[in-house]
Amino acid sequence: MxxxxxxxxxxxxxxxxxxxxxxxxxxxxxxxSRTRVVWGGFTFDWYISCFQDEKIMxxxxxxxxxxxxxxxxxxxxxxxxxxxxSAMKKRGQTICLGATNIPLLNAxxxxxxxxxxxxxxxxxxxxxxxxxxxxTFSIPYVILNVLPKLKAVNRSTYEAALDLGAxxxxxxxxxxxxxxxxxxFSGFMMAITMSLDDFSITYFTKGPGVNTLSTMLYTELxxxxxPELYALSTILFFxxxxxxLLGNIRPQRKAQQL
Amino acid sequence: MYKLxxxxxxxxxxxxxxxxxxxxLLMIVYYAFTGSDGSFTxxxxxxxxxxxxxxxxxxxxxxxxxxxxxxxxxxAYPVAMILNGMHLKNQGFVVFLFMLPMWMNFMLRxxxxxxxxxxxxxxxxxxxxxGLGRVSIINTPAAVVLGMVYDFLPFMLLPIYNAMTRIxxxxxxxxxxxxxxxxxxxxxxxxPLTASGIISGIVMVFVPSLTSFAISQVLGGGHVLLIGNVxxxxxxxxxxxxxxSGLSFVLMIFVIASMxxxxxxxxxxxxxxxx
Amino acid sequence: xxxxSFKCIAATAFVLxxxxxxxSAPDSGKNPENTITVLNYGKYFDEEALEQFEEETGITVRxxxxxxxxxxxxxxxxGSIDYDVICSSEYMVQKLIEEGEVxxxxxxxxxxxxxxDESILNxxxxxxxDHVYSLPYFYGTLGLLYNTEEVDAATVSSWxxxxxxxxxxxxxxxxxxRDTFTPALVSLGYSINETDxxxxxxxxxxxxxxxxDDLVYAYYVDETSDAMxxxxxxxxxxxSGEAALAMEENGKLAYAxxxxxxxxxxxxxxxxxxxxxxxxxxxxxxxxxxxxxAEKNFExxxxxxxxxxVSENMPEEYRNNPAINPGSEVVKNCEIYTALSDExxxxxxxxxxxxxxx
Numbered sequence: 001m002x003x004x005x006x007x008x009x010x011x012x013x014x015x016x017x018x019x020x021x022x023x024x025x026x027x028x029x030x031x032x033s034r035t036r037v038v039w040g041g042f043t044f045d046w047y048i049s050c051f052q053d054e055k056i057m058x059x060x061x062x063x064x065x066x067x068x069x070x071x072x073x074x075x076x077x078x079x080x081x082x083x084x085x086s087a088m089k090k091r092g093q094t095i096c097l098g099a100t101n102i103p104l105l106n107a108x109x110x111x112x113x114x115x116x117x118x119x120x121x122x123x124x125x126x127x128x129x130x131x132x133x134x135x136t137f138s139i140p141y142v143i144l145n146v147l148p149k150l151k152a153v154n155r156s157t158y159e160a161a162l163d164l165g166a167x168x169x170x171x172x173x174x175x176x177x178x179x180x181x182x183x184x185f186s187g188f189m190m191a192i193t194m195s196l197d198d199f200s201i202t203y204f205t206k207g208p209g210v211n212t213l214s215t216m217l218y219t220e221l222x223x224x225x226x227p228e229l230y231a232l233s234t235i236l237f238f239x240x241x242x243x244x245l246l247g248n249i250r251p252q253r254k255a256q257q258l
Numbered sequence: 259m260y261k262l263x264x265x266x267x268x269x270x271x272x273x274x275x276x277x278x279x280x281x282x283l284l285m286i287v288y289y290a291f292t293g294s295d296g297s298f299t300x301x302x303x304x305x306x307x308x309x310x311x312x313x314x315x316x317x318x319x320x321x322x323x324x325x326x327x328x329x330x331x332x333x334a335y336p337v338a339m340i341l342n343g344m345h346l347k348n349q350g351f352v353v354f355l356f357m358l359p360m361w362m363n364f365m366l367r368x369x370x371x372x373x374x375x376x377x378x379x380x381x382x383x384x385x386x387x388x389g390l391g392r393v394s395i396i397n398t399p400a401a402v403v404l405g406m407v408y409d410f411l412p413f414m415l416l417p418i419y420n421a422m423t424r425i426x427x428x429x430x431x432x433x434x435x436x437x438x439x440x441x442x443x444x445x446x447x448x449x450p451l452t453a454s455g456i457i458s459g460i461v462m463v464f465v466p467s468l469t470s471f472a473i474s475q476v477l478g479g480g481h482v483l484l485i486g487n488v489x490x491x492x493x494x495x496x497x498x499x500x501x502x503s504g505l506s507f508v509l510m511i512f513v514i515a516s517m518x519x520x521x522x523x524x525x526x527x528x529x530x531x532x533x
Numbered sequence: 534x535x536x537x538s539f540k541c542i543a544a545t546a547f548v549l550x551x552x553x554x555x556x557s558a559p560d561s562g563k564n565p566e567n568t569i570t571v572l573n574y575g576k577y578f579d580e581e582a583l584e585q586f587e588e589e590t591g592i593t594v595r596x597x598x599x600x601x602x603x604x605x606x607x608x609x610x611x612g613s614i615d616y617d618v619i620c621s622s623e624y625m626v627q628k629l630i631e632e633g634e635v636x637x638x639x640x641x642x643x644x645x646x647x648x649x650d651e652s653i654l655n656x657x658x659x660x661x662x663d664h665v666y667s668l669p670y671f672y673g674t675l676g677l678l679y680n681t682e683e684v685d686a687a688t689v690s691s692w693x694x695x696x697x698x699x700x701x702x703x704x705x706x707x708x709x710x711r712d713t714f715t716p717a718l719v720s721l722g723y724s725i726n727e728t729d730x731x732x733x734x735x736x737x738x739x740x741x742x743x744x745x746d747d748l749v750y751a752y753y754v755d756e757t758s759d760a761m762x763x764x765x766x767x768x769x770x771x772x773s774g775e776a777a778l779a780m781e782e783n784g785k786l787a788y789a790x791x792x793x794x795x796x797x798x799x800x801x802x803x804x805x806x807x808x809x810x811x812x813x814x815x816x817x818x819x820x821x822x823x824x825x826x827a828e829k830n831f832e833x834x835x836x837x838x839x840x841x842x843v844s845e846n847m848p849e850e851y852r853n854n855p856a857i858n859p860g861s862e863v864v865k866n867c868e869i870y871t872a873l874s875d876e877x878x879x880x881x882x883x884x885x886x887x888x889x890x891x
Contacts, residue, residue, distance in 0.1 A: 007340045014337050018359045021370030021408070024311065024380050028367030028373070033382060054580070075626040077270050086270020096268065099275045102283070107469035107513055109486050110506045117289060117503070136278040139271065197364050204493070208570050208614050209596035216294055217365035219598065221476055223575055224759025233366045238363040244354065311883075311890040318890075377750075377765040394702060397751045480708045480752025481744075483890045496882050511689040 022237060028228035053228055059216035060232075062127070063196065068213060070134035070189035077135070078129040078142025079184055080190075086142070086150045100140045111137060112204035125207030133205040134195045140193060142187035149183030150176075286510070289503035302504025312488060312505065319485040321432060322399055325469035326406040328413040330463045333407070338419040338455075360412040368476050371405050372396070375477070380428070398430030405473045410466060414459035420450075421455025465513055485509060502517070568593040569617040569813045572608065575600060575755045577620065577671075579833035586820050594814045599707040602756045603882070609634070615807040617814040623799045624711070624870035626667050627660035630870060636804045637665045638815065645822035652882060653839035657799055659869065666800035668818055671836035673773035674797055674859050674867060675712055676790040678757070678780075683767040689789045691718040694768065698737060701747045705760060705769035706740075708752035710885045711870060712796070712847070713740065720791045725868050728877045737884045744891050751888070761786055772798075776835030777856040781835075788856035790863055797859075797867035800836075 029047070032042030050056055082192060105110050115136070119129045153176055161171035199214040205207045206215055213236075293299045337356065346352055359367065374380045375396040382392040395401045408443050425448065433443050449456075471486030485505065492502030571578075583594055583672035597614075599605045602625040603633060609616060609629075616635040621629075629635050640646055643775035653669055661667045677689045683703075685814070688694045695704060695716055707713045715725045727733060743749060750766045757769050771779075776788040802821065804814050820826055827840035831847075835857055838844070849856045859867075873881065 002307075007343075011340055012335060013306030014333065015355070017408070018356065018411070021367065021374060022359060024363060024373060025366070025370050028484075034311055074305070077274060080267040084265050084271065087262075087264035088268070092265075096272070096275075099279060102279050105465070105508060105514060105517060109466055109471060109489055110286070110471050110510045110513075113502065114286045115278065117285035117499070118278075118282040118331065120611050121285070123613075124615070125613040131481070132278060136274065139274065143271075193361065196361075199364050200470075204470075208572070208616075209595035213363055214365045217363065217369065218472060218476075219575070221369055222364065222600070222753075223374070223755040225373065229366070229369060233362070235364055236366065241358065242363065244358065311886045314890045376763070378763050391766075430665075479750065480706075481749070483886070488886065491886065493607070495601060495603045495607055496886075497603075497610055506831065 022233070025230050025233040026237065028227065029234040031227070047235075048228045049227040050231040050235070055211070055216060055220075056228060056232055059211040059213050059222035062210060063212040063214075064130055066127075066134055066202075067192055067195040070131055070138055070195050071188055073131075074135045075142050075184060075188045075192050078187060079146050079180075080137070080147035080177060082143050083151050086147060100143050102138045104140050108198070109204075112201035115201070116204040119205060125205065127207070127210050128240045129186075129205045129207065130202055130210060130212070133201050134198065137198070137201060138191035138194055141190040142184070144196035145187035145190060146180055146183040149180040153179045260352060274391055274426065283351065283494060283510075286503050286506055289500050290503075290507040291502060302500050303508060305501060306505050306508040311483075312485075315485050315488050316485070318399070319468050322406070322482075322484065323404055323464055326403050326467040327414075327460055327464045329403070329407050330411050331459065334411060334414040334418055334459065335456075337415055338422045338452075341419060342425075351528050356415060359408075364409065367409055368473055371401070371408060371516045375401050376405070396477065397481050399478070399482050401477040401480050402474045402484075405477045406467045406470065410463040411464040413466075417455040417458035417462070418452055419455070421452040425451050455492070458480040461517060464516075467511065468513070543741050547882040554789075560664075567591060567810070567813060568595060569817055570595040570597065570614060570808050571817065572597050572599065572605060572616045572619040574598065574620065577800075577834060579829050582826050582829045582833075585826070586817065590816055590820075592816065594817070603710060609805060609807075612807070615809050617810050618802055618817055619805055619807045620670050620800055620802045622870065623657070623660055623801065624704045624872045626803055627711055628872035629803070629805070630660065630666050634655050634806050635666045636806060636808060638804050638811075638818075640664060640668050640818070641766065641801070643815065643819045643822065645819050645824075646842045648824055648827070648842065649830065650839050650841050650844075652801070656797075656869070657801065658817050660871070661801075665802045667840040668683050668822070669799050669801045670821065671774070671830075671834060671838055672797065672799040673836040674790055674863065675707075675715060675770070675772060675795050676776065676856070678761055678769045678771040678786055678788050680761070680764060680767045680785050681787050682785050686787070686789060689768065690792050692720045692791045692793055695748070695770070696720070696743055698748055702769040704743075705750055705757050705766045706743075706752050707757075708754045710881050713752070713885075713888075714881065715796050715880055716791075719791075724768065725796055726871045726873070728873065728881050733880060733884055737888055741887050741891055744888065757784075772836070773856045774834045774860065777851075777854060778836035780854070780856060790855065790859070790867070792866075794866040794868065796804065797864055797869055799869070826859070826871075 030042050030044070031039055032045065080097075085093055088096065112133070114123075115129070115133050117126055119132075123129060158171055158175045161175050162168065166174070169200035197214075198212075201219065202212050202215050203218065206212070211219070213232075217229065220229065290302055291298055291300070291422070293301065306316070341349070341353060341356070370510040372379075375393070376382075377394065377396060379396070385392055396406070430443055430447060433447055438446065469484075469486045471484060471490045474484045474487055475490075489502050489505050489509070492498045492505065496502075538564075541597065558565050569592060571594055572594070577598075578596070582597060586592070587594055589811075597608075597616075599608060602622045604619050606625055606628070608614070624633070638814065641792065649669065653672060654664060656672070657667060657669055677694070679689050683700075684698075685695070696708075698704060711725075713874055714727075714733070715738045716734055718725050718727050720733075720739065721732070723732050727736070747788070751760070753760060753769075755775075758775045760766060761769050761771075761779045762782045764783070764785075771788075773788065776786070780786045780788065803819055804811065804818075808814055821830070823839060824840060824842040827838050827843050828846065831838045831840075831843045835851075837857065837859065844852075846858070855863070
């Protein structure tokens with residue numbers, strides 16, 4: 001019994017460690033005082049000025065554009081690549097997977113700088129370079145999620161469908177797709193997660209006037225803290241919470257599978 | 259014939275790899291091994307070890323990276339074990355709660371800590387109102403480590419927890435029946451069976467903590483110069499691309515080598531399987 | 534369930550992306566017609582004035598900020614972005630003029646050029662004698678912002694207070710190479726444009742000792758005023774306008790320039806070689822010299838403006854504030870930075886990194 005309550009206490013402490021900073025941000029977002037810690041009454045002002053702040057809103061918009069475009073494109077390229085790789089001989093597979101691992105293993109700062117060196121030479125830094133960079137580091141996650149599913153697909157079912165007169169596309173849609181769909185889905189979500197959270201690579205590959213939330217925040221943080229940022233944190237936290245709660249059935253099922 | 263055609267599907271990807279992964283890395287190698295006049299030199303590679311500044315920042319990065327990894331491991335392992343042993347009805351949800359902060363924007367998580375730690379910040383105000391004096395952590399390496407631990411803890415927790423869920427309770431029951439004590443069970447069964455998770459976790463925490471520059475910039479107040487900060491300054495302020503590339507190259511080799519030492523590359527991406 | 538939420542997300546994504554795509558495209562890589570790319574210090578142009586410019590002229594401004602002149606130089610030299618107008622410190626402008634990176638422009642015949650103060654233009658003559666390369670934007674001093682409850686005026690009358698303050702962790706220095714070297718060089722009695730490596734090493738020793746003695750709370754740039762308002766430190770090495778802004782927020786703060794003298798700086802606009810849209814660039818520069826805009830920007834940054842109407846219309850309390858209006862005596866006692874050769878710049882940045890790594 002003592003052991004059990006000690007365990008609970010430990011979990012609780014870690015829980016506090018993880019959530020205390022977020023709670024502080026949320027509380028301060030309603031604080032009617034510019035100075036940091038004095039409670040000056042309840043207000044919604046920071047939310048209003050947050051939505052009126054052009055820098056914050058344009059960074060928010062850019063982040064959404066970059067995230068979804070890069071996730072969609074990298075999911076497409078990555079899924080196709082998984083098909084290609086699975087058809088390769090052993091050696092080809094090893095080489096391809098080795099290359100896939102590079103951006104996963106490499107430090108973000110090195111990946112970011114290497115791309116910056118290339119972009120600076122051959123193109124203008126801007127929205128497109130950030131997008132290209134995000135696609136690059138997202139593809140490996142898609143491949144690593146799709147490939148195992150693809151390997152588990154039974155080839156002969158697909159061939160049987162062809163024999164029975166299905167077009168390749170129809171056979172793919174009815175036979176292969178349902179099998180790999182969870183992999184494609186988790187690859188897509190990983191791509192979104194990674195893209196949303198990236199700072200270093202965006203920092204080095206972005207051009208003038210293009211800011212994702214992370215790089216905008218970095219610039220703003222170095223000028224001092226604006227209360228609008230607390231409001232932004234709170235909004236983002238609840239967006240994430242809601243989106244994740246909607247998809248929450250999944251981790252549970254996964255835990256049971258394993 | 260059919261297989262050959264299917265291989266072409268990897269075409270766009272291969273072009274992408276060459277264009278956006280291999281070519282950029284070649285650029286780093288090119289700049290690392292040439293002087294500002296374009297001739298071959300080993301000066302910048304050597305400078306990574308000979309320059310006093312670089313040596314100190316490398317040493318500090320290694321130190322903070324190792325401390326951060328160790329703290330994460332020590333904090334996360336018990337959490338994974340307790341969570342796994344709880345057999346709650348909605349265990350998935352509890353695990354989810356522990357992962358949730360990870361989805362907060364990276365910069366906002368750092369902002370929160372700056373707010374908590376700063377001289378007249380939340381923690382000090384609370385301490386002062388209790389009449390307990392104050393702590394001055396902000397702008398020291400300790401603040402940077404704290405920020406790193408907070409940022410990277412979920413990356414340690416998740417792979418270990420995933421490995422833990424794969425341990426079947428009957429194995430532990432069997433060991434108990436055979437007379438093993440709880441210490442023996444822990445070291446002879448649980449730890450070896452979660453080794454892959456531990457290694458994934460270490461890699462996923464150590465590499466980013468070794469190479470981060472934003473955390474040390476925001477929470478270190480210019481006092482904590484990590485290897486990432488030196489590289490960033492070389493590129494963004496000093497206009498010393500060759501020196502920066504030399505350092506990046508050394509860093510890259512070091513990261514890859516240290517992973518080879520671990521002897522295991524997280525091939526299945528299991529450590530990264532958040533979804 | 535998952536499928537449903539996935540579809541939801543994907544649908545929202547498409548809507549958002551396409552909606553955003555149709556809206557504005559401020560972030561495409563190339564410079565489209567009627568857009569200018571402006572590079573300026575952080576917190577250095579009133580956002581409302583910027584919007585006003587866009588509305589009045591129909592020219593879209595892509596606005597990018599930087600922290601230190603060295604960072605600006607690197608960004609510009611990287612060559613990946615074609616900047617149309619840049620604002621920077623006099624020594625950096627001089628360096629770029631000497632490198633042939635700055636275009637000659639006909640500032641003198643601009644409509645609002647007549648608004649500029651002759652005496653300030655004369656100060657710029659040291660690096661731009663014919664006024665064809667640069668257009669002054671703001672000027673000010675480097676000094677000490679201090680908390681009057683913790684430190685008295687006598688203490689900050691000398692730079693020595695930075696090296697022997699009795700309390701620990703209470704000084705904020707500039708995270709910018711030359712500005713942090715300045716107090717050390719002045720303390721030693723050297724020029725702030727010192728080029729001798731031995732003397733620079735002496736200066737760095739002072740700064741290193743200061744850091745080893747745990748006197749420095751942080752090396753900040755734009756964060757300084759925020760930290761001083763929050764009373765996180767008692768003395769900050771700081772630019773005059775930054776100080777003036779902080780003093781407005783917190784009445785305990787005051788600004789002083791130590792008696793040994795300091796740096797007087799002039800930030801100027803210039804049109805670099807990469808300019809793609811000269812007409813719009815000139816229009817932008819003309820706009821910044823307009824009386825009402827200069828006043829707006831002044832209210833925003835509180836640095837001294839070369840536009841005459843600003844000092845004429847300034848309230849009395851501003852006129853008496855040394856952080857806003859340095860006064861001719863102080864100006865005489867101050868030195869202007871000059872451009873350093875590449876070799877000396879390399880020495881500065883090497884010593885600077887050594888200092889930071891301690």
